[in-house]
Amino acid sequence: MxxxxxxxxxxxxxxxxxxxxxxxxxxxxxxxxxxxxxxxxxxxxxxxxxxxxxxxxxxxxxxxxxxxxxxxxxxxxxxxxxxxxxxxxxxxxxxxxxxxxxxxxxxxxVLTDCVADTAVGLMIDTLRQFSAADRYLRAGRWPVDGNYPLTRQVSNTRVGIVGLGRIGTAIALRLSAFGCSISYHNRREVPDSPYTYAASPVDLARGVDVLIVAAAGGDGTRNLVDRAVLDALGSDGYLINIARGSVVDQDALVSALLDGRLAGAGLDVFTDEPQVPEQLFALDNVVLLPHVASGTxxxxxxxxxxxxxxxxxxxxxxxxxxxxxxxxxxx
Known part of the structure; x- marks a missing residue:
């Protein structure tokens, strides 16, 4: 029992x-x-x-x-x-x-595997825009407007993980099987890690295609991913957050997405749940989940x-x- x-x-x-x-x-x-x-x-x-x-x-x-x-x-x-x-x-x-x-x-x-699975699923959906393509088909647009636009390959991308703890490590293991190169940022370098360490979130973001946030919440990580980090990730970069909404400067993230300074985002968490910025609802390059990463x-x-x-x-x-x-x- x-x-x-x-x-x-x-x-x-x-x-x-x-x-x-x-x-x-x-x-x-x-x-x-x-x-x-x-x-x-x-x-x-x-x-x-x-x-x-x-x-x-x-x-x-x-x-x-x-x-x-x-x-x-x-x-x-x-x-x-x-x-x-x-x-x-x-x-x-x-x-x-x-x-x-x-x-x-x-x-x-006990929730490590499901949260890591969600991170990978969000990354795939965000880069390949499967949810948006599903909406495109259901709206009857395929026969009228033609094929859905091309999207971004997932395999062999450069992935940075903010927070290489239990969940971050599980994410890295999964994405290694996709041929992704993995780098990470922690407060301290992980001894004997097979992944490349970056001294700051900005340094990490500058060298990757996808930035996955897996750090613990709290005052010590509040707005750790700020505008400088998002700018370093750049207009071809994607942000995935399965950690806590507080780790990312949500206003800066919304601004970057609306201005085209970020290619897309996959978000399972938000600053003021269950409130979600309505500006994101119309963006096909953003996947929004209602905090379900461990929801099995x-x-x-x-x-x-x-x-x-x-x-x-x-x-x-x-x-x-x-x-x-x-x-x-x-x-």
Whole structure:
């Protein structure tokens, strides 16, 4: 049995809090097996709940789309762990967690393959414009306007990856099979990597045809891909983002696409989800996905199981199975 299906005795104390929307089966398990509270969204109801129950909460279960901010940390004085459903945790105030000694977990590895698959799929669709060609056919334009215009070859292109972690490495492995040459930028060079290291995102972008963003979100990478990087990528270059919308300067990206200073983009993430810049809707050289990179039945089930394993471990021992590193203040 997985951690999401095994029987648990009914909770006798309500110490778990769900913050923000989660996968329906995970939400149901939290209520049924842990007697979890669900934090009201906002307003007087939320403040009343926190005033009455905030001190009872020892564990929060949330996702990278919601997280726990400094204000909520302050309202939960006995919180011991933030358990994240998903690999991203940039919406949680890590400095506040560290200052309060609150551990934070995420669900790494289990979504690596599906996110890497999405990156490759987005790259193929963006360069070959398959989605746009599908719309062209469905609109009845093929018999009237003739063949769809020629597009860009995918195989044997030069690909740069911003963030050569688990997901970035999985992307590189897949694209190597396409005959692509791979280079990357990290804060630090990866020892013994078979791929070419670039000292900055600008240097990386200047030497590739396609720039894939796979870096973690958070303040340290906010707008890491800015106008200078996009200009270095140039009018023949393509941007693919399956990381976090915050890593790319979205205004600069929209401007580059509208002005023709970038050949195209494939985007699974945006700065203010679920809001997406409407200027992009009419562009056939842009592929837009509603943050579905890990959205398969298998991956979401594995993420749910690992989330519950982290929660079970914390409630039983005070530890987490997949903790994320916190700043030194947590020590």
């Amino acid at each position: 997985t951690a999401s299906t095994e029987h648990r005795p009914a909770a006798t104390k309500r110490t778990v809090l769900q913050v923000g929307p989660l996968k329906p089966s995970l939400s149901a398990t939290l209520v049924d097996d842990y007697a979890a509270w669900v934090l009201p969204d906002a307003g007087e109801e939320r403040q009343s709940f926190l005033s009455q129950h905030g001190a009872e909460i020892t564990a929060v279960v949330t996702s990278g789309r919601t997280g726990v901010d400094a204000e909520l940390f302050a309202a939960l004085p006995n919180l011991g762990a933030v358990v994240n459903f998903g690999v991203g945790y940039d919406t949680t105030d890590i400095d506040a967690a560290a200052a309060r000694g609150v551990a934070v977990s995420n669900t790494p590895d 039945v298998q991956t979401r089930a594995a993420m749910e199981a690992l989330t519950l394993r982290n929660l079970d471990e914390f409630l039983a021992t005070g530890a987490l199975i997949t903790p994320v590193p916190l700043p030194a203040a947590a020590k």
